[in-house]
Amino acid sequence: MFYIKQELPINGQIRAKEVNLISEDGEKLGIVPLARALDLAEEKKLDLVLVSPNAQVPVCKIMNYGKYKFEQAKKEKEAKKKQKVQETKEIRITPNIEEHDFGFKAKNARKFLEDGNKVKITVRFRGRELNNTKMGEDVLKQFISNLEDVAVVEKSPKLEGKNMFTILAKKV
Numbered sequence: 375m376f377y378i379k380q381e382l383p384i385n386g387q388i389r390a391k392e393v394n395l396i397s398e399d400g401e402k403l404g405i406v407p408l409a410r411a412l413d414l415a416e417e418k419k420l421d422l423v424l425v426s427p428n429a430q431v432p433v434c435k436i437m438n439y440g441k442y443k444f445e446q447a448k449k450e451k452e453a454k455k456k457q458k459v460q461e462t463k464e465i466r467i468t469p470n471i472e473e474h475d476f477g478f479k480a481k482n483a484r485k486f487l488e489d490g491n492k493v494k495i496t497v498r499f500r501g502r503e504l505n506n507t508k509m510g511e512d513v514l515k516q517f518i519s520n521l522e523d524v525a526v527v528e529k530s531p532k533l534e535g536k537n538m539f540t541i542l543a544k545k546v
Contacts, residue, residue, distance in 0.1 A: 383424040492542065495541075497538045
């Protein structure tokens with residue numbers, strides 16, 4: 375997800391006649407002419423930054439703009455680090471799956487769900503198996519009942535072409 379971050383107008387880019395000024399330590403200095411605000415920022419060797427251009431009287435703050443941008447980038451990076459991308463893992467089975475294979479696939483599905491991923495269980499029908507879709511539906515229902523302690527059905531079993539699938543998500 376990319377979004378363009380708006381650059382704040384600083385020093386000479388500000389076009390207002392008067393501004394509501396805030397000092398570098400957050401103290402309100404009131405409404406002052408732009409030239410006076412620029413002089414105050416210059417005296418403290420800092421930048422005058424327009425933080426709220428849409429207010430009745432635009433609000434400007436005296437701050438180190440380079441440091442501010444660095445801290446914003448750092449916060450953004452930290453927030454991105456804490457995000458968990460949720461994946462959908464797929465498990466493919468056949469309608470006449472053996473008991474041991476079923477247990478193995480169910481164990482993997484349980485592990486995926488506990489890791490916070492969604493699981494898509496797909497039953498693939500081959501040849502004449504397509505005539506008896508009830509078997510595939512029974513296998514999916516057995517899978518769902520096996521995992522009902524950790525999973526909730528997000529999408530109930532549905533037949534699409536030669537495949538029947540269901541989607542499970544972690545219980546909250």
